[in-house]
Amino acid sequence: MSEEITLMKGNEAIAYAAIRYGVDGYFGYPITPQSEIIETLMEAAPWNTTGMVVLQAESEVAAINMVYGGASCGKYAMTSSSSPGISLKQEGISYMAGAELPGLIVNVQRGGPGLGTIQPSQADYFQTVKGGGHGDYRLITLAPNSVQEMADFVALGFELAFKYRNPAMILTDGVIGQMMEKVKLPEYRRRRTEQEIREQCPWATLGKTADREPNIITSLELDSAVMEKNNERFQAKYRVVEENEVRYQEVKCEDADYLLVAFGSAARICLKTIQLAREQGIRVGLLRPITLWPFPTKVLNEYAGRVKGMLTVELNAGQMVEDVRLAVNGKIPVEHYGRLGGIVPTPDGVLDALIEKMVK
Amino acid sequence: MDTNNIISPENLVYAKPELMNDNHMHYCPGCSHGVVHKVIADVIMELGLQEKTIGIAPVGCAVFAYKYLDIDWQEAAHGRAPALATATKRLLPDRMVFTYQGDGDLAAIGTAETIHAANRGENIAIIFINNGIYGMTGGQMAPTTLKDMKTSTSPDGRNVQTMGNPLKILDMLALLDGVCLATRTSVHTPAAVKKTRRMIRLAFENSMAGKGTSIVEVVSTCNAGWKMTPAAANDWMVEHMFPVYPIGDLKNI
Numbered sequence: 001m002s003e004e005i006t007l008m009k010g011n012e013a014i015a016y017a018a019i020r021y022g023v024d025g026y027f028g029y030p031i032t033p034q035s036e037i038i039e040t041l042m043e044a045a046p047w048n049t050t051g052m053v054v055l056q057a058e059s060e061v062a063a064i065n066m067v068y069g070g071a072s073c074g075k076y077a078m079t080s081s082s083s084p085g086i087s088l089k090q091e092g093i094s095y096m097a098g099a100e101l102p103g104l105i106v107n108v109q110r111g112g113p114g115l116g117t118i119q120p121s122q123a124d125y126f127q128t129v130k131g132g133g134h135g136d137y138r139l140i141t142l143a144p145n146s147v148q149e150m151a152d153f154v155a156l157g158f159e160l161a162f163k164y165r166n167p168a169m170i171l172t173d174g175v176i177g178q179m180m181e182k183v184k185l186p187e188y189r190r191r192r193t194e195q196e197i198r199e200q201c202p203w204a205t206l207g208k209t210a211d212r213e214p215n216i217i218t219s220l221e222l223d224s225a226v227m228e229k230n231n232e233r234f235q236a237k238y239r240v241v242e243e244n245e246v247r248y249q250e251v252k253c254e255d256a257d258y259l260l261v262a263f264g265s266a267a268r269i270c271l272k273t274i275q276l277a278r279e280q281g282i283r284v285g286l287l288r289p290i291t292l293w294p295f296p297t298k299v300l301n302e303y304a305g306r307v308k309g310m311l312t313v314e315l316n317a318g319q320m321v322e323d324v325r326l327a328v329n330g331k332i333p334v335e336h337y338g339r340l341g342g343i344v345p346t347p348d349g350v351l352d353a354l355i356e357k358m359v360k
Numbered sequence: 361m362d363t364n365n366i367i368s369p370e371n372l373v374y375a376k377p378e379l380m381n382d383n384h385m386h387y388c389p390g391c392s393h394g395v396v397h398k399v400i401a402d403v404i405m406e407l408g409l410q411e412k413t414i415g416i417a418p419v420g421c422a423v424f425a426y427k428y429l430d431i432d433w434q435e436a437a438h439g440r441a442p443a444l445a446t447a448t449k450r451l452l453p454d455r456m457v458f459t460y461q462g463d464g465d466l467a468a469i470g471t472a473e474t475i476h477a478a479n480r481g482e483n484i485a486i487i488f489i490n491n492g493i494y495g496m497t498g499g500q501m502a503p504t505t506l507k508d509m510k511t512s513t514s515p516d517g518r519n520v521q522t523m524g525n526p527l528k529i530l531d532m533l534a535l536l537d538g539v540c541l542a543t544r545t546s547v548h549t550p551a552a553v554k555k556t557r558r559m560i561r562l563a564f565e566n567s568m569a570g571k572g573t574s575i576v577e578v579v580s581t582c583n584a585g586w587k588m589t590p591a592a593a594n595d596w597m598v599e600h601m602f603p604v605y606p607i608g609d610l611k612n613i
Contacts, residue, residue, distance in 0.1 A: 069444030
């Protein structure tokens with residue numbers, strides 16, 4: 001028995017992966033369908049083992065600002081919520097982007113707008129990748145499609161966040177958060193020592209030592225000429241992320257006449273649609289963006305020269321489809337199929353839409 | 361003896377604390393902030409906490425507090441300083457973590473963060489500057505603005521029937537079990553400055569001793585926002601602010 005494989009929910013996998021990765025602090029507020037994350041952490045009581053702090057905040061606003069405080073100390077700090085709570089966190093996310101703070105936010109999406117429903121949705125795509133808070137900033141966005149990826153992306157999220165000093169989000173939904181699958185959790189990693197944090201994050205507010213100037217974490221700069229330079233620095237960083245960190249998965253794309261483009265739970269459904277379509281002689285593949293920002297623009301543009309059309313499948317009214325259209329730039333038809341308000345598409349529904357909108 | 365040999369170490373009776381740098385303060389002449397900054401610097405030096413102190417600056421007039429004291433600082437979103445301080449102190453329990461907040465920041469937009477941090481008994485010190493007005497944005501009504509007091513958003517005076525009453529948030533905080541120190545001071549006389557210094561020192565000691573949340577409310581002047589000379593503002597504060605916000609300990613355990 002070299003591999004430890006267990007069965008658990010996606011939300012639980014996030015919690016256990018956080019403990020094992022050596023996360024320093026989790027700050028959250030209950031909201032369906034993600035409350036298992038904080039419940040699992042409280043049950044596991046990692047403060048007794050790894051020393052991880054777990055705190056139930058008074059609001060989502062407080063929780064994201066606790067992440068801001070923890071991240072300011074160079075700590076691995078994270079929070080999780082679901083759509084209405086993520087709206088409340090936008091202030092803090094914008095401030096983190098402005099102060100160039102690394103941290104991890106998990107959004108287990110539910111249907112909106114407003115209080116909406118507790119059923120799954122992907123309707124926060126725009127909010128996440130187009131900047132839900134104020135100002136010109138980008139949020140590194142990972143879209144897991146399995147419980148295994150929920151576990152794996154905790155580490156990936158923190159690695160990218162600290163590599164670029166930028167907040168990162170795991171954008172998932174109630175399907176992936178609630179469903180149980182087998183998962184191999186990551187190995188335990190020791191939490192970083194303070195000396196290691198001082199070396200990794202020379203900017204961290206750990207207390208000013210005699211050998212350096214004060215560290216100041218702020219997003220404020222009243223001199224517009226300097227603020228423009230700050231913004232240009234952020235934009236240059238975002239271009240580097242776009243150049244180096246695009247991640248996607250291709251399924252049966254080699255001989256495909258049509259491409260489904262879908263992320264997260266929608267991509268899981270599309271796997272079955274591919275099988276059904278191919279049984280009918282329709283050659284369909286799936287391109288699954290794993291990073292929603294940076295978006296796999298280049299590869300989609302390349303496929304536009306090889307396939308007849310693309311259909312995005314989303315649990316929303318058509319959001320990612322805009323980025324696919326921008327990537328394809330009019331070369332081929334790009335259509336959208338989605339279900340709204342917490343309804344999950346079926347593989348047959350996707351196939352019918354593909355035939356009606358594309359194959360005819 | 362001339363001025364050159366008067367200025368010598370053995371004659372030193374008063375000096376700018378080492379922790380304060382030479383950046384020009386943006387505060388208006390006569391404002392209380394500068395005095396409280398100096399007191400905080402003095403206390404950090406006295407307690408030898410230069411390398412252990414992390415300050416959390418607010419949004420408001422003190423948004424640039426981080427420019428004047430040579431310690432590590434985090435600049436918070438409006439009202440969120442106690443949330444930043446909570447995480448910082450929890451993740452670095454041997455550090456001294458304090459927030460510096462005005463009345464709009466602490467008693468309006470940050471009420472929830474303040475009350476819940478205090479209710480959890482976070483081992484932080486909160487320095488609360490209450491001058492009854494929004495200074496930075498140009499003199500608007502604050503939650504602590506007095507009855508009938510004129511501001512740019514209460515030009516005919518605060519009508520408590522429609523605009524609410526002056527919020528005595530320290531009284532609310534003193535009721536919470538997580539709070540070990542809730543005290544009101546001022547800095548309008550040398551004696552008052554000395555008292556403020558003792559209370560801020562106690563608050564910082566409480567933080568390091570893990571006794572819970574300490575709040576030092578410094579009833580302050582905003583002579584620019586109040587449209588008075590500094591001297592007149594001090595007199596007005598004594599006459600009008602002190603009856604509503606009485607100086608002294610509400611809780612000290």
